[in-house]
Amino acid sequence: MSAAEEALRRVLAEVFLESLSALDPARLVAEALPPRPPEGARVRLFAAGKAAAAMAQGALSRWGDSIEGTLVVTVDGAPTDFRGLDLRSAPVVLRAAHPVPDERSVAAAHAALAQVDGLGPKDFVLALISGGSSALLVLPPPGLELEDERRVVRALLEGGAPIHDVNLVRRHLSRIKGGRLAAAAAPALVQTLALSDVVGGALHDIGSGPTVPDPTTAAEARAALARYAPAELAARLAPYLDDTTEQPFPTRTEAHLLAGPEDFARVAAAHLSAGGFSVRIDPPEGGDARDVVEKRLAQAAALAPGSAIVVACEPTLALPPVRGRGGRAGWVALAALKKLPPGVALLCGASDGTDGSSSAAGAVVSSGAAGDFDATRIDAALAGYDDAPIHRALGTAIDTGPTGQNLTDLHILARVFPEN
Structure with missing residues (x-):
């Protein structure tokens, strides 16, 4: 993974956390x-x-x-x-x-x-x-x-x-x-x-x-x-x-x-804009997680350098009775990981800090994050809805613990800035 990709992943994780802090529930109630x-x-x-x-x-x-x-x-x-x-x-x-x-x-x-x-x-x-x-x-x-x-x-x-x-x-x-x-x-x-x-x-x-x-x-x-x-x-x-x-x-x-979710996306976009990104906020969306993955990949392919897309997203994921440890945010991130273009990072984060049974808030990934990791293990994890162990192994999990907040999931796509 390139240094630029790794830095971009860190930036997206920071934006996620800063956006949660900006919408502190205690402050919102007191002010109301x-x-x-x-x-x-x-x-x-x-x-x-x-x-x-x-x-x-x-x-x-x-x-x-x-x-x-x-x-x-x-x-x-x-x-x-x-x-x-x-x-x-x-x-x-x-x-x-x-x-x-x-x-x-x-x-x-x-x-x-x-x-x-x-x-x-x-x-x-x-x-x-x-x-x-x-x-x-x-x-x-x-x-x-x-x-x-x-x-x-x-x-x-x-x-x-x-x-x-x-x-x-x-x-x-x-x-x-x-x-x-x-x-x-x-x-x-x-x-x-x-x-x-x-x-x-x-x-x-x-x-x-x-x-x-x-x-x-x-x-x-x-x-x-x-x-x-x-x-x-x-x-x-x-x-x-x-x-x-x-x-x-x-x-x-x-x-x-x-x-609500729209505010979460708006605040995250403002943080990204302050960091120099050209940002687009897409309307909140749901839908099957597999369709969401394909949409994120199509958006990633068309994303210009130094640009970002922010969307509040609550996909659905039908689950079998027997499954591993994971959640919809981590599953979407893992399904997209290997197919993301170089220089693009994707964050899928649950605002409550608890993505399904993963014990993480989701994940932030890029194609380089997989390195030479065994692709068959990733495929098996997706089939078994067992994404959490893979994100742990790759270091792509977002660890917040329960945040005391709940504004649905946030997806952020971003491409590294152009080289001078």
Whole structure:
């Protein structure tokens, strides 16, 4: 690998990390809140998702002495640090599994409903929602069990369903998603601040929208089940898909999007531009990971020296029951690696720092990074969805650990600057 290629890979990794820092959830929340909460209101704080702890930290730094109770629900390994804050009461932090829920997800859902119980019309709930909440808060309708929820989530994810459809089904199989948590808080005012990890998604897509209205229907959820789930499972679950909550959706709700995939791409592009690159931001995209690889390679072939392309990308990757360690970002990077033109680097990074089961945030690759590495091992890893060990061996993995952020995946293509 040339020195220029190696330096370019380092630059892309730095841009990825700097862009995450620039969209710090704590700062975004603190800046979105007024100096004080509503006069005379009892204030309760609920935060859920991969960015829940950082978002809660921002709210507590602003209103800590006014919040009578704080519940944070996040994933295993996510950083939590509330030291140095002037707090009326210590936050309660719960953790649960992701992306397939566990018993802790049910306990967290009950805790969330208890958090908003017993409030009056003068009271205020601040809901901080980020990606990952869908798995962390699970409360199936009567007649279904947690294992039913686990089966359908596995079936949808392994079947390659886009996250819109996964969350569509989740909302209609839940007593907390699809605005039901806000309904439980009525008549209190509920304000939602959200960080989006869903490409092209609306507020009801983020964490399956526990505190916002759901415009989708049970018929749409049945159609999604029919597309991606085994027929037996779809038939079992169809009667439980519900269009309504137990009470009308409360009108005293507000919701605001703080940042999303488009912002992540925009900030990364600004960092690249500051470094002298000619940058193009492509619209956010999804689609099958194999098609995404071919698109990245076509873009790489046409990329001019000193140019870069940035795109927020959430591809789907259908998975077999038996597979190795890896994730969609690492898989795309590995599939593109050997076919990239000389002098071009590709970063595929998961903003949460956890790309599937890889224990990395993704990878940043170039054709030279493979060196004389055995190509048959790369082919076998791609076939077995076992990209993580190869990236470790090549030194192409992006190691961040859980970032406490979640703004979907980012792809950056760049070509080295022309020689003088």
